[in-house]
Amino acid sequence: MQDTLLRIDWLPMMLVCGAALYAVMAVLASLVSAARAAARERRFLPTRAPTPVSVLKPLCGAEPRLFDNLATFCEQTHPCFEMICGVSSADDSAIAIVHRLQAAYPQCRISLVVDPRVHGTNLKVSNLINLAQWAHHDVFVIADSDIAVEADYLERVCAPLADPQVGVVTCLYRAKGIAGFWSRVGAQFINEWFVPSVRIAHAFGSTRFGFGATLALRRSTLAGIGGFERLRNTLADDYWLAGHVRELNLQTVLSPVVVETDVTEYTLAALWDRETRWLRTIRSVNRTGFAALFVTFTLPWIACGAWLAFELHRVNAHPAVSLALVVAAVAGVSARVVLHALMGAERRLLWRDLALMPVRDALLFAQWMAGSFGSTVVWRGVRVPVEARDNATTVFRPEPAKALEVSDGR
Template identity: 65%
Template sequence: MAAHALTACQWVLLGGCVGASLYALLAAVAMPFYASRRHVAGSPAQGASRNAHPVYPFKHVGVSVLKPLCGAEPRLYENLRTFCEQRHGYFQLVLGVSSPDDPAIAVVRRLQAAYPLHDIELAIDTRVHGSNLKVSNLINMAERARHEVIVIADSDIAVEDHYLDSVAAPLADPRVGVVTCLYVAQGVGGFWPRVGALFINEWFAPSVRVAHAAGSRSFGFGATLALRRATLERIGGFEVLKNCLADDYWLAEHVRALGLQTVLSRVIVATDVIEPTFSALWQRETRWLRTIRSVNPLGFAFLFITFPTPWLLTGAWLTASLAANTSHAAHVWAELTCATSTTIGLAARLLLHWRSARHGRTFWRDLPLVPLRDALLALQWLAGAFGSHVVWRGARVPVETSTSRAARGGAMNVMDVAEASDGR
């Protein structure tokens, strides 16, 4: 009847099942309903009181929006248009490419023709400044930015018309250094993009919200990074990021090193998932996980607790196994604990899926994908634990060296350029 009647393996599995169910419950509670994600302009940053930061809309402060482009994505024009429909009174769009043959150029020309009164500048610059070709593009684009507030946003982001007012507002507080946004994903073009959207909506975003609720501010997302020009200059400009894999994270981290705060805005932008095949999706999501490993190895090691379905299956199996032997009180107690945690975990996973769904039809349509999504995440986590490179936009970027280079701001040699440009 002693507790040692359970084997060490059973104790470990029981602990994992309980931990995964508790995490699933926290994630489900932390996520807002999809319908409630539209932010009202001028609201305060999430997690702060209404008096924590001045939130006047910065109508008379100029904003330069930098958007590095690479290729003509399926909805590039539609996404860029949303940045032209801003209520903000004084802003500039700088759209940059690194090749005069980039198909995105035609999209930008179309945008300029559609909005002739807007300040839309196309930067075509082939200079390469480091192993991170996105940052290299940003370095070239930054020379054309004219305004006091700098906003960096990925090419596949769509926003509402209050976006610039809302993300710039917290910067009125001198204690705030950088503002960043979470995002909601929509699959564009078939089955695998739908699976990829679940990666963001039902794993990545809940993970961030749980960490944020626990007090963490160690993040920065390419969906939006807003900061004052003076702050960017104080950290050394984009040049300090030219050899970093996780440039979004390191930009915010350099700002935090100045003693300034990171604000997670209530604004939630939209992003497209367009990977049409399993291999393309695997490559993208494994890159994300290796990036997490590069900046937070300990956090990456514990990600296994955030994949509910494998643990729910383990919990069901363990419950049945313990039920077969009730001769010890420890088995009875463990069976009850495991069954309870598995039930809670299942309910929490369904609740998370419900809160992430856009409407009832989406909930039922994607429900069969949930076990696949969780199982795929577990396999990608294992794959992400290995490998010294990731592929981004056709370029191979080193993983391990990116962190050490970011820490020391080191130079890059010719071999690094060749390696990073391989397949470009």
């Protein structure tokens, strides 16, 4: 047993120390990001009246809280904006929500576009292509349907576009589980893994991101990359939109604005489907980065390190290694708890959701393993390919997914 431990202790030790270091860095990045973002925002304080904005809202179905989320976009302090909502079917249940919105906010310019045309494998982008032709203004803000914002949202996210060197503005989001146990686990995926990972990358100078929560850009910039049509056959349309803008030698700005989103999955199957789709999307745009994600699953490696430290102590082998593993484990767990306290969407539920952390990290590790394989994902009930299809002549016919189907690697 001792000989075996001597042979295997260095690799687990590096993994444990790496996971602990990542957790500590996530806390530090979360603490400093707000101050740095506020300093950057002061550079873009508007010196003239805000530019009129067209908010594009691709919709599909009457999601939970859809009316409430859309209503936050109607209560903006921005002096001149319109919201254009689009669906692909005349019997889409979101239409009734938009009609309610138009009645509740008659002072707002709220348009509804019903257009069944499909332009590629990405149905959201098809919706955006149909919406864009109805936009009246020269600044576009694209935001997912499940996003809620503060009243100064449009003014703040569009301000950086006054700089001609800025091509696209995006922002992070905070999640809240509104459908029970599994939705709370899903909220931790966003708040305590995804957002800290982005902030760490941003702290080291990366701007290779773009999030569907918000993408603000000028109409001329969109035209310069070939319009939404260029994205019609890509899965990670938000990422590639920002990426193509950077090809024009324009900057991506991460706004200090943090919007809110709802996690509505109430079963493990639904949550697995959604998060595996996200991980396969990450794999499709950055295979190296995806492969390196294993070090970000803190608690499984901490548990491994604690077990190894116990075994080394039991056989009186490598006391220095055993001590280092214990220190790393304590540091990693402590940082993980602090991160939970910092990033939790609801402070009053801090202690209740603390117990979800082991479930969250173990599930994330399993999803990463599943996300390493497969060429398709299920999005809004439709199976779509992970890899882009560049054949412009391809006519895409949506393939409905089975009711309980998850991405199975076909």
